[in-house]
Amino acid sequence: FNIKADGTRKSRMVCNGSPQQKGTVTIGHTYANALDAASERLFWAIVASEGLIAIGADVSNAFAEAPAPTAPLFLYIDDSFRDWWVNHLHNDPIPKECNVVRVNNAIQGHPESPRLWEKHIDGILKELGLTPAIHEPCIYSGMFNNTKVLFLRQVDDFAVASSDPQTARALIEAINEKMRIEVKHLGIIDRFNGMDI
Numbered sequence: 001f002n003i004k005a006d007g008t009r010k011s012r013m014v015c016n017g018s019p020q021q022k023g024t025v026t027i028g029h030t031y032a033n034a035l036d037a038a039s040e041r042l043f044w045a046i047v048a049s050e051g052l053i054a055i056g057a058d059v060s061n062a063f064a065e066a067p068a069p070t071a072p073l074f075l076y077i078d079d080s081f082r083d084w085w086v087n088h089l090h091n092d093p094i095p096k097e098c099n100v101v102r103v104n105n106a107i108q109g110h111p112e113s114p115r116l117w118e119k120h121i122d123g124i125l126k127e128l129g130l131t132p133a134i135h136e137p138c139i140y141s142g143m144f145n146n147t148k149v150l151f152l153r154q155v156d157d158f159a160v161a162s163s164d165p166q167t168a169r170a171l172i173e174a175i176n177e178k179m180r181i182e183v184k185h186l187g188i189i190d191r192f193n194g195m196d197i
Contacts, residue, residue: 014107014108014109015073015075015103015107015108015109015110016109017109017110017111017113027070027071028069028070028071028112028115028116029112029115030111030112030114030115031115032114032115032117032118033118033137033138034138034154034155035136035138035139035152035153035154036136036138039133039136039138039139040152040154042136042139043139043150043152043159043161046150046161047150047161050163051163052150052161052162052163053161053162053163053164053165053168054159054160054161054168055159055160055161055165055168055169055172056157056158056159056160057157057158057159057160057172057175058156058157058158059121059156059158059179062117062121062155062156063105063106063107063108063110063113063114063116063117064105064106064107064180065105065106065117065120065121065179065180066105066106066113066116066117066119066120067105067106067116067120068103068104068105068106068116069106069110069112069113069116070112072102073102073103073107073110074100074101074102074103075100075101075102075103076099076100077094077098077099077100077101082094114155117155117156121153122137124175124178125140125151125153125175127178128142128144128171128174128175129142129143129144130142130144130149130151138152138153138154139151139152139153140152140153144162144167144170144171144174145167145170145171147162147163147164147167148162148163149161149162149167149168149171150162151171158172158175160172
């Protein structure tokens with residue numbers, strides 16, 4: 001559980017996917033690409049040199065969008081979960097004899113989750129007409145609404161650059177339509193002074 005700076009209460013269900021954790025089973029691939037610092041600088045250099053506008057976005061709970069790990073994963077139902085189930089979701093109490101539930105999506109902490117999320121978002125971006133760079137799979141380019149766009153992703157953080165901010169917003173909305181959990185808009189980076197608006 002956490003309380004954010006604005007007072008919002010936040011909690012996240014995670015698992016301990018450490019190989020030292022008793023009972024951990026990982027049979028799927030775990031490697032996931034991460035954005036290289038030099039590639040990120042190149043992205044922003046192109047945005048600046050072409051006078052583009054970049055819009056940032058964040059996926060609220062990215063891993064939960066991806067499919068479940070290869071091996072079945074189960075969650076132990078503790079008292080905090082039982083309380084949340086009844087008092088927050090207003091469901092009937094979970095029977096005392098029910099101690100575990102199956103996790104149907106990827107979850108933070110599981111070694112396969114970053115790879116599962118990467119495959120999921122990569123598929124969405126390709127479906128929307130974007131192509132990853134040959135040597136940097138976290139940067140994409142393509143045409144969207146007849147306008148050239150550049151797209152940068154670092155796990156669940158995105159930057160969409162275009163000459164037309166409406167096109168960038170439309171691309172974020174198109175991604176949002178393929179998610180169950182809303183993508184959060186972060187703001188616009190102005191092409192003239194680089195200030196977050």
